[in-house]
Amino acid sequence: MIQLTAAQMADALAKDETTSVELTQAHLDRIAAVDGQVKAFLHVDSEGALAQARDVDTRRKSGEKLSAIAGVPLALKDVLAQKGVPTTAGSKILQGWRPPYDSTVVSKLKDAGVVIMGKTNMDEFAMGSSTENSGYGPTFNPWDLTRTPGGSSGGSAAAVSAFEAPLAVGSDTGGSIRQPAALTGIVGVRPTYGAVSRFGLIAYSSSLDQAGPFGRTVLDTALLHEVMAGHDPKDATSINAPVPAVVSAAKSGDVKGMKIGVIKQLQGEGYQKGVQARFDESLKVLASLGAEIVEVDCPSFEYALAAYYLIAPSECSSNLARFDAMRYGLRTGDVEGASAEAVMSATRDAGFGREVKRRIILGTYALSSGYYDAYYGSAQKIRTLIIQDYAKAFGKADVLVSPTAPTTAYKIGEKVDDPMAMYLGDVATIPVNLAGICGMSLPAGLAEEDNLPVGFQIMAPAMQDQRLYQVGASLEAALLSQWGAPILSKAPALGGK
C-alpha cells in the first residue's frame, strides 16, 4: 500500500477500499522498520497521527466533503510550528520547545484532513545543503546510506524517497526543496515567493524562505501544493491572488508549442558528466513532445551565489537574535551572579552549531556600518540584476530549465569541512530564490557513473506555478514510458522493505 502514489491513496480512500487509520499505520510501520537507517524523522507523532486519521475517517463516513488528499499521511519539515508537537528547526537551541500555535501551513493541512505523522530532520535553521548541519545528526540517502540526501529539507526528501511518507513539506531558501528532491529521485517544488504563508515557518532568510511540497509524482506534488498555498493575512508578504491551477496543469501536462529556455550559465563546466547527459536527454524528450528549445543568457547569475551568501546571512543574523534564552528553548550558564548578557551568550554558544554561527557572524559583518553598502547594498543590486535577467529570459521562453544540482548525492562528510564546495552545489537553484519566482525539480534518470538520481529543474515566472506542473507532468510521463517503471523502483532495498 505504501508504494502507491498519494493520488492513488486518495482514490482508495474515496472508494472506501482503505481507511486513513490503516494507511497511516502502514506508514508508521514503515517508519519503525527503516528510519533507524534513514533517520529522516526527528519526532514521530504516532498517537497524534492516528487521532487525526480516525477523525478524518469519521468525517468521511458522515458524508463530509473532504479535500482531494484528506486522510493521506505526510511528513513535515521541523521548521514549521505545529501546536504541542516538538519543533526545533534542527537546532539544539530549541530542544524541547512545543509551539503554542500552528503555522498557517499546518492549519491548512489539518483543515484539509492531511495526517501529519511527524517532524523531519533538516540542516539547523535550514542552513546547509546536506542535512549534516542538523543539531541531531545527519539523515541518510535511501539510495546509498553512505551519502547525504541533500538539504536542507533532507529529512522530508528522504522520507518520501524511502516510502516512509507519500508526501512531505519542505522549505526552500536557496534550493532546499529542489536539491534534496534531485538527490533522492523525487519531485519537489519551491512555489512563488508569497504563494505559501510563512506564518509559523521559523525564519532563516525572510525574503528568500518559501515552504513547498514534495511527492513521488508531479501530480502528488500538485495536490499538496494546492492545499498549502493561498493568501494569509498573517503574513504581510503573502500574495493576495487565487492559487494557480496547479492540479489541472499536472493532469493535462502538455508542452506542444511551448518555448523552453536553456540557461547558458547553468550547464557545462562544473556539472557532473552523468548529470549533464541526463539533462540533455530530457531536453531531447521535450523537443520530441513538440516544445521549442531556445538558449537564454543570464549573465548576472555568475554573482548569484555571492549575493545569496550576503543577503541570507544578513537576514539570519537578525532573525536568529530572538534565540536568547529569555522566553523559550535552551538556557545554559544561568548560575548565581551570571548577567543576562552572560546567559544569552553562553546559551547561543552552546545551542547554535558551527554553520549557523558562521552565517550569523557573516551577516552581522555585512550589515555593520561602513560595510553595509559594499556588502548588503551590492548584494541587493545583484538581486535586481538577476530579476532583470529572468524578465528578459521569460520574454523569450515560457519556462527555463537547468540541471537542479551540478552533481548527484555526495558522501556524508565529503564537503563538511569545505563550505565553499558545499555552497557551489546550490549554484543552479539560488537564482530562483533571489528573484522570488518558482521552480521544480523532477527525476531525469540516473547518472551513468554512479547510478544515482539526477534532477531536472524547471523555472517559471512568479505566480505562473502551473507552468512547472504542465511541463513537469509532460516530461515525467514521457520518461516513465521510456523507463517502464518509476525511478524509485531502481533504488536498493532498505532493511525493512
Added chain:
Amino acid sequence: MTLPTYDEVIAKWDPVLGLEVHVELNTKSKMFCSCATEFGAEPNTQTCPVCLALPGALPVVNEKAIESTILIGLALNCKIAPYSRFARKNYFYPDMPKNFQISQYDEPICFDGYVDVEIDTEEGPKQFRIEIERVHMEEDTGKSLHVGGATGRIHGADYSLLDYNRAGIPLVEIVTKIVPGTGKYAPEVAKAYVAELRDILRGLKVSDVKMEQGSLRCDANVSLKPIGSDVLGTRSETKNVNSLRSVERAIRGEMIRHAELLNDGKKVKQETRHFQEDTGLTRSGRSKEQAEDYRYFPDPDLVPVTPSSAWIEELRATLPERPSLRRKRLKEEWNVPDKEMQAMINADVLDIVEATVLLGADPTKARSWWLGEISRIANDQNIAVADLSITPADVAELVALVAAGELTDKLARQVVEGVIAGEGKPSEVVAKRGIKVVNDDGALMAAIEKVCTEQAETAEKVRGGHLPAAGALIGAVMKETKGQADAAKVRELLLKHLGQG
C-alpha cells in the same frame, strides 16, 4: 568650584536644543499583532506569538497606526512620503523579544515639518518656529523591573522581571531639527513645544498623551556654544522626562551643568542622561561616545508603506483646528481671562465646555459648571471629567433651567448629582426628586411669617434696620422650604415683610 547661576550661563553661552518625543498611539491593537493595548493590565496578559517573538511568528502592520502617523505628520506641517519602509534596529536587550526593534531608518513616513509655539517673555508674547526633521513609526519594547541592587538598573540586580504587555505598542517618534536661537528662553520654548505637541495630538485623538503614564515621553538634547559662535558644542541626551515641568527643569539643569564643565575648560561627554524628578538633576547613563551600531536594514517581513495621495488628502480634510488657534479663538469668543482659560486647559475640559456652549449654554455658566461642581465630583471619584456620565447636553439643559428660574444654583447642584448618579437627564431628575423652586408667594409668606414668629428677637433687629441679621432668617426660611425657594426672592419678601423693602 561653584555652580554658575542661570543668568551667568546665558550671559556667556548660547543653547542649542534637539527634542525627540515618543508618543504611544491609542490604537485598540498593537503595531504588528492583534493584542490589546490597555494600560495597567496584569503582566504578560496582552501577548501572543507575534509580540513574544515566538519562532515563526510574523508581524503585520496595523493600518490604523499608519493612519494616525500620517495625521500627526499632516498636523505638524510635514510632507508625507509616498513610499517608506520599516527597518530593523538590531540590539540585544531582554525586554525586547525579537532583539531587534521594528522602526524606520532612512525612509520615515513623514518629514520636513514645523510647529510654531508662543511663550510669554519680558518683551511680551514671542513666537518661535520649531522645525520637524521627521515623524516615524516604531514599536515599543517590553518593560523590565530589576529587583535588588542599588540602582534599579540591570547591572547589579539580583533578578529581573519582564512584562511584555507593552512590547509592540505602536509608537510614533517626532524628531526636531536642531533648534537654535532660543537663547535664555530655551527651557520655556522646549516646554511650550512639548505642550503644543501634546495638545495637537490630543486634538487628533491619536494618543492618550499622558506623560505620567509614559504615553508621551520626551528626550531632550542640549548643547552649548559660545554666544556668536557657529560651531555646535557636544550634546547630552536626557531621557524620559515625564512632565512638562520636568522638560523645563531638565534643560535648565543641563545648561548649567554643561556651562560649569565648559567654564572649567572641561569637555562635555556625549552621553545619555537620566532625569531625576526629586533633585531636578540628571545622572549619567550610557556613554554614546562610541556610537552603537544598530545594523539597520529594511525589514524583509514587511511590505513598503505606500499611502495614496487621495487617502492623504482625505486625512488632511479631517484635521481639527490647530490647538493654539482654537484656544485664541475660544478665549476671544467667550471673553475668558487668561487664568480661567489656563484652568480649563489644565482640567482638560475645553472640548466639553465648547460642546456645551455649542448647545446654547452661556459660556461663563458652562465653564463654571464643568470647572466647578462637576470637576469636584470627578476629583472625589478620582476619574476624569469626561468619564462621568453627565454630558454637555445635560449641562446645557441645566443652564437653561436655571436661566428660566426653574432651578436655583443650589437646586441645580442636586440635579447634577442626580444626573451623575444615573437618575436620568436633568428634567427627569427634577421630576423624580420633586425638585422645584418655590415661587408661590403665599407659601413663601407663610414660611416667612412662621420664621419671624419663631425668631422674634432677630426679626425685631431687622425691623430696627440691622440688615445683616436677615441672613439667619433667610437661612431658616430656606430650610423651611427644603431649599426649593429662590434665596433672592426670599430676601426680597422678608425685607418687605419687616418694613425694610
